[in-house]
Amino acid sequence: MPTPQPPFSRRAFGGAAVGAAAATAIGAGAPVAAAAGQEERPFRAATGRQPSRRPNILFILGDDLGWADLSSYGSPHIRTPHLDRLARQGVRFTDAYSGSATCSPTRFSLYTGRYPGRTRGGLAEPIADRSVGLEPTHPTLASRLREAGYATALIGKWHCGYLPDYSPTRSGWDEFFGNFGGALEYYSKLGLGGEYDLYEGDAPYKDLRYYTRVLTERAAEYVTRDHGERPWLLNLNFTTPHWPWVADGDEEASAEIVRRIKAGDRSALWHQDGGSVEKYKEMVEDLDRSVGEVLKALKRSGQERDTLVFFASDNGGERFSYNWPLAGNKGSLQEGGIRVPSVLRWPARIDGGQVSDLPVFTPDWTATLLELGGARPHPAYPLDGTSLAGHLLRGEEIGERDLFWRVRGERALRRGEWKYYRGKSGRDQLFHLTEDAREQADRAPYEKELLADLRAAWERTDAGLLPYQA
Known part of the structure; x- marks a missing residue:
């Protein structure tokens, strides 16, 4: 069985790091x-340009x-x-x-x-x-x-x-x-x-x-x-x-x-x-x-x-x-x-x-x-x-800010380099997109506090939207 990678730090949040x-x-x-x-x-x-x-x-x-x-x-x-x-x-x-x-x-x-x-x-x-x-x-x-x-x-x-x-x-x-x-x-x-x-x-x-x-x-x-x-x-x-x-x-x-x-x-x-x-x-x-x-x-x-x-x-x-x-x-x-x-x-x-x-x-x-x-x-x-x-x-x-998405049966939120995702399986997942744009390495088991923060942020936004009709 492969050895799990060490968890990423929550401090890895960030928007557009120029050097990356x-x-x-x-x-x-x-x-x-x-x-x-x-x-x-x-x-x-180009800050020197005239309006x-x-x-x-x-x-x-x-x-x-x-x-x-x-x-x-x-x-x-x-x-x-x-x-x-x-x-x-x-x-x-x-x-x-x-x-x-x-x-x-x-x-x-x-x-x-x-x-x-x-x-x-x-x-x-x-x-x-x-x-x-x-x-x-x-x-x-x-x-x-x-x-x-x-x-x-x-x-x-x-x-x-x-x-x-x-x-x-x-x-x-x-x-x-x-x-x-x-x-x-x-x-x-x-x-x-x-x-x-x-x-x-x-x-x-x-x-x-x-x-x-x-x-x-x-x-x-x-x-x-x-x-x-x-x-x-x-x-x-x-x-x-x-x-x-x-x-x-x-x-x-x-x-x-x-x-x-x-x-x-x-x-x-x-x-x-x-x-x-x-x-x-x-x-x-x-x-x-x-x-x-x-x-x-x-x-x-x-x-x-x-x-x-x-x-x-x-x-x-x-x-x-x-x-x-x-x-x-x-x-x-x-x-x-x-x-x-x-x-x-x-x-x-x-x-x-x-x-x-x-x-x-x-x-x-x-x-x-x-x-x-x-x-x-x-x-x-x-x-x-x-x-x-x-x-x-x-x-x-x-x-730092959140990008939010919701469709029937799925939810997602991106904050900096991290993405919270729940698909139709109903399982919460967490991905570090800079390292894993393909969303294959689920970091949820290693970043439980971060996962909870992002899930709560998604649910706060969702609570202000119209509900789907059955």
Whole structure:
């Protein structure tokens, strides 16, 4: 029997230890340096820069993209030169997380800056019918920025409720072009229930071309448009590489899925009998090209320097995703279900070629963008995220804090290098993520006091959330 390792000290708590950044990146996935021949350096704020105008904000989400599905995060077979370039020009985060383990709860956490369990719609994991959604009365990232003078638009996947009660244009976005549901067939635009699901505003919009192409064109038009003196927010939510496994040009596969949908097969979009690692690679590389086209349009517009671009996934990867060395995938609160690739670029204020191992999650970006945009959170709806603006721009330290997650049957909380996790087995576990990103060495037997502290912290937060309905 192997000899147990000595327990870690509770003093090992910590946020982003600068000296460990490169080691963390190498241990959990190949850094940008390996993909591009350039060395990354630990993040350091460019404190000498003069304040600039409020940034335009281009917030891009991939759909079900795994933590290591980009070549800059260690994928051995997928090539993503445009997203790698974005990382070289900004900051790549190695320990960034989604707000939840599935699509719509994470979107709730981004749009509200709060835990999904604060709202009834956020309890659906994910939303699958018309009974719930993001209440129009709830303040959002878009509504608060719009009140502060921003033009706002959402292009792509909404997945926070259906018409007639819920819509981006009811929740702070001036413009909406995209789909309401959680998935759609890429050519026909048929959704999970067989309904047509491409809209401009609240009206159906007919376009049977490949969906990623359509969204890319719309986004390129928006970022090159003359917005006058107003800064703008664009939430660009691709459905790629979410199932069904249909790449650009796969019209025969598309036709077969459409035939099954029209024949009443409600499982057709899940495409359980389709897809492959190579098809997934094709879809991710198409996502990369599409992001590249939008970024080229932004550069042509002359707004690149003053636009904050953020790219992430809405949750961990699914069937064909590459998550190594993380365990678990979409739907789980293991690292592979919630740790996501995340890149930030803002040339006017933040230096490129940097990597950060600061633990952050989706609600933090809401708080950060509100502060950078000069907008205040609504006093009746306090945020659960922490603004990173002071850290990014002035080098302020982010104190010790907890990142919290809850899904049906699972719980997790990260504090510094430690993670408390209880899966469907009902057993409390404790992992030291810097040493064990794969969550294989359970330290609970050696750190009982720490385990009790983290469990109590999780339960205090959980007590303030809405309960799940039976």
